[in-house]
Amino acid sequence: MSWPPDRVFVTGGAGFIGGSLVAALLAQGSRVTVFDDLSGADDDWWTPSEAFLRPTDGSAPRLSFIRGDVRDLPAVESALAGHDLVIHLAAHTDIATGAADPSRDLHGGVIGTWNVLEAMRRRGVRSLFYASSGTVYGYPSRVPTPEDHGPLLPESYYAAAKLAGEALISGFAALNGWRSVIFRFGNTIGARSNHGVVHDLVVKLLRDPSRLALLGDGQQRKPYVAVEDVVTGMLLAGVKAPARPVSIYNIGTAGTLSVARVAELVIEALGLEAGSVEQRFQPASSGGGGGWPGDTPLVDFDTSALRALGWEPRWSAEDAVRRAARGTRERLLARGTPLLTASERRAGAARSTAGNPDDSRRAAVPAGHAE
Numbered sequence: 001m002s003w004p005p006d007r008v009f010v011t012g013g014a015g016f017i018g019g020s021l022v023a024a025l026l027a028q029g030s031r032v033t034v035f036d037d038l039s040g041a042d043d044d045w046w047t048p049s050e051a052f053l054r055p056t057d058g059s060a061p062r063l064s065f066i067r068g069d070v071r072d073l074p075a076v077e078s079a080l081a082g083h084d085l086v087i088h089l090a091a092h093t094d095i096a097t098g099a100a101d102p103s104r105d106l107h108g109g110v111i112g113t114w115n116v117l118e119a120m121r122r123r124g125v126r127s128l129f130y131a132s133s134g135t136v137y138g139y140p141s142r143v144p145t146p147e148d149h150g151p152l153l154p155e156s157y158y159a160a161a162k163l164a165g166e167a168l169i170s171g172f173a174a175l176n177g178w179r180s181v182i183f184r185f186g187n188t189i190g191a192r193s194n195h196g197v198v199h200d201l202v203v204k205l206l207r208d209p210s211r212l213a214l215l216g217d218g219q220q221r222k223p224y225v226a227v228e229d230v231v232t233g234m235l236l237a238g239v240k241a242p243a244r245p246v247s248i249y250n251i252g253t254a255g256t257l258s259v260a261r262v263a264e265l266v267i268e269a270l271g272l273e274a275g276s277v278e279q280r281f282q283p284a285s286s287g288g289g290g291g292w293p294g295d296t297p298l299v300d301f302d303t304s305a306l307r308a309l310g311w312e313p314r315w316s317a318e319d320a321v322r323r324a325a326r327g328t329r330e331r332l333l334a335r336g337t338p339l340l341t342a343s344e345r346r347a348g349a350a351r352s353t354a355g356n357p358d359d360s361r362r363a364a365v366p367a368g369h370a371e
């Protein structure tokens with residue numbers, strides 16, 4: 001595949017990582033199709049790339065949007081035809097609710113990935129990037145964990161679905177002569193995220209700066225990485241990863257932060273006195289110190305493979321958290337929408353669409369730009 005690719009198809013491109021990645025792909029000259037059902041996207045997801053969606057200089061738009069569901073193979077197949085590279089980000093990203101209903105990760109994860117791969121096979125598209133996760137390692141017996149560590153024993157349906165996706169990719173790539181790159185992300189953070197620990201802590205502190213409930217015992221340790229660094233790593237791998245069926249890269253900063261430390265950093269970034277915030281830890285009833293059933297309490301991986309390609313994160317984990325916290329506060333206040341944690345927002349959406357699932361498909365793109 002030549003780089004930059006001309007036509008890129010991004011499933012889940014309206015989400016948090018997708019938004020930054022799509023903007024970077026457009027900036028380097030690619031034409032991008034976002035394929036997303038909007039189930040997890042904010043309604044202003046397209047604004048960073050508006051100039052490419054609605055060019056004012058009379059040129060053809062380089063960004064197009066198709067509202068579609070990866071669980072629908074015919075829809076994926078017809079939308080994906082004619083692209084040079086598929087970037088598969090769409091997934092059911094709520095590990096906690098997935099723990100109560102394993103079918104979400106089966107359909108949104110395993111079958112959605114199967115459909116993307118089968119659509120690529122039918123339409124002769126041979127290059128793929130896949131968003132996997134550091135959670136595929138399960139509770140690691142070796143840290144920092146390198147990409148070739150095994151056996152991989154995930155501890156949630158979400159992580160199991162990610163790993164199943166990796167296995168399917170390996171099979172399709174070997175049999176069809178593809179080049180695929182699998183990225184195992186650490187906790188990716190930034191101002192535009194609408195989920196994850198930094199987002200939720202900022203929401204809680206904006207609602208009540210005197211107390212903070214933390215999921216888990218505070219000792220869960222994970223690598224935190226700025227979304228811009230994740231995007232840089234993915235684009236670099238596009239240029240430099242070897243031309244073989246499957247390459248795998250961990251993406252995260254070196255070392256880990258505990259949730260207790262993340263809370264300290266967020267409190268400080270919001271200008272609050274640590275002593276003025278009463279912190280309460282809430283370990284999940286499933287035990288192990290995690291914040292919810294299926295929370296992997298330790299992700300600590302080796303990123304030397306991506307660094308060997310020349311990647312270096314611009315922000316340390318601590319700086320990434322501070323920056324994400326400040327940016328999240330500014331964005332939430334500017335949007336003026338209700339301050340909701342990810343699980344509250346998802347529960348509200350589920351309640352309001354009960355009985356009519358189509359209502360969850362909000363019109364999130366300016367008229368004339370949704371296909």
Ligand SMILES: NC(=O)c1ccc[n+]([C@@H]2O[C@H](COP(=O)([O-])OP(=O)(O)OC[C@H]3O[C@@H](n4cnc5c(N)ncnc54)[C@H](O)[C@@H]3O)[C@@H](O)[C@H]2O)c1
Nearest residue numbers: 012014015016017037038039040069070089090091131188
């Ligand atoms: N953010 C992280 O810390 C992190 C860490 C590890 C892995 N990942 C993976 O990276 C990818 C992107 O993560 P994110 O943080 O941007 O998540 P996100 O929830 O913000 O984005 C996911 C996007 O996929 C869309 N989507 C969900 N189900 C879909 C379906 N069935 N069909 C079409 N679109 C669908 C959602 O509307 C959303 O826009 C996901 O696969 C996630 O599992 C993220």
